[in-house]
Amino acid sequence: MMTRDNHKNGDQLSILGFGCMRFPMKGTGIDETRSIAMIRNSIEKGVNYFDTAYFYHGGKSESLLGKALRDGYRERVKIATKLPPFMLSKLEGAKKIFDTQLSRLQTDYIDYYLLHMLTDKPSYDRMVDMGVLKWMEELKEAGTIKNIGFSFHGSKNDFEQIVTAYPWDFCQIQYNYLDENNQATKSGLMLAHSLGIPVIVMEPLRGGRLVNNLPKEVLKTFQHYDKDRSPAEWALRWIWNHPEVHVILSGMSDEAQVEENICVAKDAPPNSLSEEELHIFDQVKTIMHEKTKVPCTACGYCMPCPYGVDIPGCFAAYNSKYLLEDKNARFKYLQTLGVLSKQPAFASVCTECGKCERHCPQNIEIRKELKVVRKEMEGVLFKTIVKGARTYLKLRKFKA
Template structure:
């Protein structure tokens, strides 16, 4: 297993990390899978307070008992939308330590930041100052954040605090979505290690690709799976420290470890990179809205994340994503202080003057609103925000 040194602290992290969110439902099988991964060189395990209603942390804690804890780095997350006081944050953290059967967390993240106001809330409540105190005590080793939002907000957040690592969604379809390639490069330039999540878009870059994409991959190398193509594309980036893979079978684990044994930065040939350009062209031609995610339409004066809206509806049709509406709520700030939904659009038209693709943005946002929001969308989000006490 190849490793990469964390330049912030010297940790040698396996380039393949274990994303625990999709562990097998059978806990004995999950524990065996985790321990097998450790024996084969995986040493970075990512979970969160909310995964499987907290059971995910419990299973990981059980798996790391009997001497395995010392062999790995644990990453888990504090959900800011559930934190309305410093005491609440402290209670969650104490629960996490108990679930994970550990006295410290190696990599602790503010979970799923979507905009700067959500981070500002953590600062105003004293959460960041408290985490620094926990770091001095050794109960937290590194402070970071995971991100789902616009490029602009990523840049604001990463510059607002001396982060020790960050976690972003990145793959060959998201090069111009969310944090984007420029965000990846910015983090690297600032000396901030990058953990990549959703390298296969939850498996949809394996199971839901158009036939023409698979044919193009196979023309070059029939032995290389769609998963291997996608993972090698990310590992080709020297800016990436760890890729998280949500493995739920020994078959997936073994395939990913085999790839990670020789996936080095800048190892793809010009011909291989050209294939990705062709694949992306095939995909773009099949999308609902021909948005490239360039961001020239941004910022919207009314807070709409225009590229994010179009990415959500494109995923729904291209990748047949059954969870597209939930992802829409999540990535467009449904649980943050300032949601960026399509319904925020006031049809001012400012965005259309700057779109190099000449997209009828106002018209397309109406389609997004109709298909991704619907009649019960706002009441449901309002109720959820009240339950979580989000203002």
């Protein structure tokens, strides 16, 4: 297993991290026997970074990981888990969640602690105003938290604002060859690197869709170069080729995935892809681009929208629905473009002022396309669902 150096603290992190949100299931719950065996087997083969969160697997993921790391395994790994800002109304709520997490994980410290799923600058500001960042700093000083970071799902502009707002120990972004221009984007990755902030990558395979839902033309392109290299290996190698990436998180749900990913991670140094291999990705991205509904590159020139629409985010969700046959695209659209952010940023927020179109390098008819997105991604009950979800989350917030 190859490692990369976290220059901020000297940690040698395995380039493959175990994402603990897709454990194998047995009936309606986690298959504990298989999951624990997979975790321990991966540790024996060099994986030392495990990423979980407060609500993964309905709150069972942290507990399962805690069980798996008994018998001396805890001391061999780094645990990353997350605090959900959208469940907080007071600092006391954060403290209760953290105590629960320590208990579930059967540990007295967290190596990498993240603010979970920040979507915009206001969501970060709310944590500052609530005193959460100051509290996390106190825990770090006491050694109960080793590193403070955040995971991100939002627009390029918001990522830039958040990553420069605080001296983060690390950050976590969605990044793969399809999302090079989505969410934080490649420029966000480079910005974090320029600031000396280690980057953890999530969704390297887009939840498996860069393996199971690729257009046949893409599969043929990959196979023409190397018929024995799987789409998963292609996708992982593309990310590991970036020296700015420290760890890739893979949500492995069976033993075969663990074995394949570990095998690839034994020999995936940065800048190792040949010019011919990089050309293969250029061809693949061209095919994907041609099959994309809206040719948005998420450059951000159309932003900010004076009425709050996340234009690149709307197009990314819409494109994902059709390009990769993403059955969860509507849910993700609902979740990341308003339910968890300060204010809704959906296509239906658009007032058709046209300001965005004057700045679009691709000359996209943004107002027209947003109407299509609204029709495809929203429905008659959409606004009612959004309102209900936001109310529900507000009621779920911990109150001391």
